Amino acid sequence: MIYNADSVPWCGVFVATCLAEDSIDAPPIAVRATSWATWGQLLRPERLAPGAVLVFERAGGGHVGFYVGEDLAAYHVLGGNQGDAVTIARIAKSRCIARRWPTDRSVIGRPVQMAAKGKPISSAEA
Numbered sequence: 001m002i003y004n005a006d007s008v009p010w011c012g013v014f015v016a017t018c019l020a021e022d023s024i025d026a027p028p029i030a031v032r033a034t035s036w037a038t039w040g041q042l043l044r045p046e047r048l049a050p051g052a053v054l055v056f057e058r059a060g061g062g063h064v065g066f067y068v069g070e071d072l073a074a075y076h077v078l079g080g081n082q083g084d085a086v087t088i089a090r091i092a093k094s095r096c097i098a099r100r101w102p103t104d105r106s107v108i109g110r111p112v113q114m115a116a117k118g119k120p121i122s123s124a125e126a
Contacts, residue, residue, distance in 0.1 A: 011064050011125065012036060014080025015053060018066070024102045033062035037098035048099060049109030055098040056091055056125075063091070063125045067099070069112035074121050076114050082125045089122040 012033045016026035027039040037055045052067040054075055065079025074090035082089045101107055 009033065009061060009063075009081050011079050011081040014086065015064050015066065019102070024105070033064040034097075036064045036100060037062075040100040040102045043099040043101050043107065045093075045099065046111065047107060048111045049101075049107050050112060051109070052107075053098075053100040054091075054096055055100070056095040057097050058095065058125060062097070065089075065091075069114035071114050071116045073116070079125065082122065089125065090116065090119050091122050091125070 008031060010031070012026075012030045012035070015036065016030035019026060027035040029035045033055060034057075036053055040053065043052055048067050048070070050066075050068060054065055054067050054077055056063040063079065063081075065077035065082070068076040068078050068088055070076060070093070071090070074092050075096060076088055077091050078086070078088050080086050
């Protein structure tokens with residue numbers, strides 16, 4: 001995994017590190033958030049389950065994190081480099097470019113509906 005400075009966005013490193021704890025391989029360039037868009041197997045929105053990897057587009061690059069749940073407008077995403085911390089952020093569903101799951105693992109769970117609770121939708125995760 002290539003990571004050599006705090007100035008490098010680290011959301012992909014966070015996801016790779018979490019998956020490595022369960023012996024799940026990351027894409028070759030895990031630090032690049034958009035490289036996760038082709039990793040593992042594709043999940044349709046109605047098949048999402050907690051722990052799915054979500055990839056988002058954003059100005060200046062991409063963002064990647066784990067699906068926790070959703071409301072009507074946004075996914076609730078556990079991710080690194082969200083305000084330079086590990087947090088759960090609401091990210092607009094319209095920004096999601098990929099929903100992925102490890103190839104060699106069965107999908108366990110289903111979509112989780114959550115309340116927005118007045119939490120704003122994130123516009124810049126880095």
